[in-house]
Amino acid sequence: MKHPLSGYRVIDTTAMVSGPLATMQLADQGAEVLKIERPGVGDYTRLASNRRHGFSASYLNNNRNKRSVALDLKQADGLAALERLCENADVFVQNFRPGVAERMGIGEQAIRAVAPHIIYVSISGFGDAGPYAGYPVYDPLVQALSSLASIQGGADTARPRLVRTIVPDKLTGYVAAQAITAALLARERGAPGQHVRVSMLDAVIDFLWHSDMNSQTFVGDEFDQARAASFIDLIYETTTGHISVAVQSDKEWQALIRALDTPEWNQDPRFATPADRQDNIDARLALTQQKLATASAEHWLERLAEYGVPCAPVLTRSDLLEHEQIAANAIIVENEHPQAGRLRQARPAARFSAMPDTDYAGAPALGADTAAVLAEHGYDTQAIERLVEQGAAAVAAPHEDTQ
Template identity: 85%
Template sequence: MKQPLSGYRVIDTTAMVSGPLATMQLADQGAEVLKIERPDVGDYTRLASNQRHGFSASYLNNNRNKRSVALNLKEKAGRDALLRLCADADVFVQNFRPGVAERMGIGEDDIRAVAPDIVYCSISGFGDAGPYASYPVYDPLVQALSSLASIQGGADEARPRLVRTIVPDKLTGYIAAQAITAALLARANGAPGQHVRVSMLDAVIDFLWHSDMNSQTFVGDEFDQARAASFIDLIYETTTGYISVAVQTDKEWQALIAALDTPEWNDDPRFDTPASRQDNIDARLQLTQEKLAENSAEHWLERLSTHGVPCAPVLTRTDLLSHDQIAANAILIETDHQEAGRLRQARPAARFSQMPAADYRGAPALGADTHAVLAANGFSESDIDALVAAGAIGPTHESS
């Protein structure tokens, strides 16, 4: 039985994280993804730190299940080879700054000339228009411009803080993958191939509006969020480590009181309604912290769970590897990479009930599939030799 996207071909000219993550989602769901790379260095994440046998963890974790084709797109012969590959493709993805793909000769019009119904996806940093459109972009800049850094700081007047993971990059990848799939579905239902545009800035602002922009929702009644509800995180220290406890409803509040054996809190007018508990959040959280500091994480997690209070341990990255909940859902997988050795990664988050278990293939070496892909697409040995002589393709390797 095939995977959901089996039979679709994706030409992936992206690099770094947002684009490669998007196309890896498609590859994990069965699409044939041809990763087009510069013959000299390839995707820049290949050069990142934390490497084994020439493969960085960053590259491996965003390029699973792809095939690498090393083409020099600065050479006409390299661009012509790319266009031949596009002729039978369903999707083309690029994440150059706006205007660059067109100057390279691989803009939408160029690709659609050989593949009229292709889904062409452009991923950018700040969008196609505006004063920032042509600026170089990195994740922290989008966190800043989208107001995410201000939100993470806790209040408008507080010092902004970055989220300690590249949310804009990764979120954009997931949104692009979903949008590409939607465009393919629309095409299957009779719509023409179309241009899907996704920017990191669009992705983050859309993401924030569902929970963090209530103060800006009612036109004419906007207000600054100059004061944070609380700067105390819902992370509590115990005698043996940290846990998280979160209560919202009256039922959960009463369960917390019972679990902590603090009946006197029922008589405190600061906590008698959900609204008053929110108004006095700092006092409530401080009292909770003082009580939880009296015993171990193990003690409190068992007691809180018994009373039905939402809670969880705070795991380190190392702790996560052996936690029962992660193991029970088989979230982590281990595979053997031909060159990088034994790898641990997260399986795709979405699972399909009528699809077989995925057969994971490790991220390829630079140019590992160039010869095989070209040969399978009608290039003769003499054609390939001519491309090598012209500097249009890089050295070929056996696929990993």
């Protein structure tokens, strides 16, 4: 039985996180992804910290199920080899700054000359136009420009704060993967091969608008959010650790009152209606914290669940590995990598009822598949050896550690 994207070939010239994550989604769903890397260097995440046997965790976690082809695109023969790989490819993905791909000879026009119907994908930081288009981009800069940092701070007047995970990078990867499959579907239905453009800035602003931009929605009636709804997180201390409790409906509010044995809250005018409870959120959350601080996390989680109050423990990264909910859904999987050893990773989030589980192939060593892929595209042994000798291509020795 085939995977959803079996039979599609993707040429991946991306590096770091946004592009590699996008193409890994496609690879996990069955696409053949050829990761094009510079000989001797490769994806910069190969050099990240937390390494074993030459492989970094960052590289492994964003390049599963791909094949690595090491080509020097600054050499004419290396560029020609890439063009040959593109001839029977369905998708080409790059995440260089606007204009760089064109200068390298791998812009849309050049690739479409050898593959007229290809889906050409450009992932950028700040978009193709405007004064920031050519700027170097890192995740914190997008958090700043998109207003995500301000939102994370709470009120417009509060000190902005970064989200402590690279939301723009990862979100952009997921948006790009979905857009690629949409473009492939459109092509199956008769549309031409398209140029799909996704910027990190676009992805984050779109993401935020669905819940955090209500104050800017009504044209002519915008307002500054000078006051945060609350500076108190929905994380509560107990005598043995932290838990999260969140209630929205009247039914859940009444369930919380019963679980905490605080009937007097029903007589407090500050909490009479949902609007009152929102207007007096700090007082409500402070009282909840005061009550939860009197007993253990285990006690409260059991009692809150008994009364139907939405709640969960706050897990550390280590706790997550052993939690029964994660185990019951088999979210974390372990597999053997031929060089890096046994790995623990999250399985693909989307599961397909009529498709087999993904066969996990660990992220490849730099150039591990160069010879095989070139041979599949018409290069004989002598031609491959010549490319390697002149430095236009590179191959990895069996079980070679990346540097």
